[in-house]
Amino acid sequence: MNGFVLYIFLMMVSLSALADKKAEYHLYLDADFTGSRVSSIAIEQGIRTALDEVDYQIGGHRVSLICRDHRGNTRRSRANLEEAIADPKTLAVFCGLHSPPVLTNLAREHEAGMLLLDPWAAAHSITRFSMDTNWVFRLSLDDAKVGQYLVDYAIEKRGFKQPVLLLEDTGWGRSNEKNMMQALRAYGISPVSVEWFNWNLEELGSRIRLRRMLQAGADCLFLVANTREGVVWARELAAHAEQDRIPIISHWGITGGNFVEEVGLDSLNKLELFFVQPQLSVIHAPSVYARGVFEHAEKLFGEAIAEPREWQAPAGFLHGYDITRLLLAAGEQVRLRGEDAGKDREVVRVALESLEQPVEGLLKAYVRxxxxMQQMGVDGHEALRSSDYCMGSFDEMGRIVVEAE
Known part of the structure; x- marks a missing residue:
């Protein structure tokens, strides 16, 4: 009898272990942990904080986060995506700062029915690949709105009339050029010039081109760049005599890496540099809820994350946390079986489009x-609006501060 009881017990343990093994999901974060390491780590920490709050569970099943470094390379990003697609436990993929890898992979993601959650990449077409079944959800800035926002700020609040557009030659840069030009035309303004540059920009070439822009009479510079190239342009402009410098109105890509450290405080404090950000009031005046989240993050990641006002890429953490909260809410709203991740992805996708309860986040409370896309149009998969944006700058210590309205 004892032997029979032991046999039954072992069988139950084995079946339970097998069930537990099936009831597990994987989330992938495919981002640039090399060139844009600061933003990628911030996103990862935001995701992990939200997951840890619920003991790494979604819909009653275990979930783990797998990070992959594409190093800004679209081919490597594609390989990472294929790994996620081939993994039978994958529930969703998060992307990072760079838009080009996301744009390159959109067709494959939709073909595979892979849920993509975007906490940073801003190219406008990312969430508008399909107006039918759309697998991409963004909680970040949207270039369809950022271009207009930056132009409004430069012209209405700063009074500039002769801008230069300085854009990286990628899908992200071209998307911004289109939207900025449209916004400028509405004001009856034509840019002094539109300048393009490639990644890994060299200082000598930038120096010559910047001198030409200044000589042409530009009164401000619209910059669409990530950290590495943004550092080059900032250093070169800071090296000019004070009377020759012009303000920079920048996209937020420069905040994705060690921009302050690489430019240096001496050079940075010589510049008038403004850049778009999500509303950062939660960093400077946190609610009770936000303080609890930040304290939890400190317990997970230590003193390096203890003071949110010192964060180099606060948007990465805020967006990573909030979009994970929305994913978890969708998972709780529906019944996830944990047996077929492909079917569960579709269930979660539909739930994200019809969240029944408000979801508390760091940036705001999210209500539907x-x-x-059929009901809400082109913004159907955008969680933020331009009213959620603000302009930021660096203080004398290189900390991001929000410009007063």
Missing amino acids: PFGS
């Missing part, structure tokens, strides 16, 4: 943030 997403909807089907």
Whole structure:
């Protein structure tokens, strides 16, 4: 009898272990942990904080986060995506700062029915690949709105009339050029010039081109760059005599890496540099809820993350946390079986488009943030609006501060 009881017990343990093994999901974060390491780590920490709050569970099943470094390379990003698609436990993929890898992979993601959550990449077409079944959800800035926002700020609040557009030659840069030009035309303004540059920009070439822009009479510079190239342009402009410098109105890509450290405080404090950000009031005047989240993050990641006002890429953490909260809410709203991740992805996708309860986040409380593209139009998969944006700058210590309205 004892032997029979032991046999039954072992069988139950084995079946339970097998069930537990099936009831597990994987989330992938495919980002640039090399060139844009600061933003990628911030996103990862935001995701992990939200997951840890619920003991790494979604819909009653275990979930783990797998990070992959594409190093800004679209081919490597594609390989990472294929790994996620081939993994039978994958529930969703998060992307990072760079838009080009995301744009390159959109067709494959939709073909595979892979849920993509975007906490940073801003190219406008990322969430608008399909107006039918759309697998991409963004909680970040949207270039369809950022271009207009930056132009409004430069012209209405700063009074500039002769801008130069300085853009990286990628899908992200071209998307911004289109939207900025449209916004400028509405004001009856033509840019002094539109300048393009490639990644890994060299200082000598930038120096000559910048001198030409200044000589042409530009009164401000619209910059669409990531950290590495943004550092080059900032250093070169700071090296000019004070009377020759012009303000920089920048996209937020420069905040994705060690921009302050690489430019140096001496050079940085010589510049008038403003850049778009999500509303950062939660960093400077946190609510009770936000303080709890930040304290939890400090317990997980230590003193390096203890003071949110010192964060180099606060948007990465805020967006990573909030979009994970929306994913978890969708998972709780529906019944996840944990047996077929592909079917569960579709269930979660539909749930994200029809969240029934408000979801508390760091940036705001989200009430039906997403909807089907047929019902809500081109912004159906955008959780933020331009009213959620603000302009930021660096203080004398290189900390991001929000410009007063």
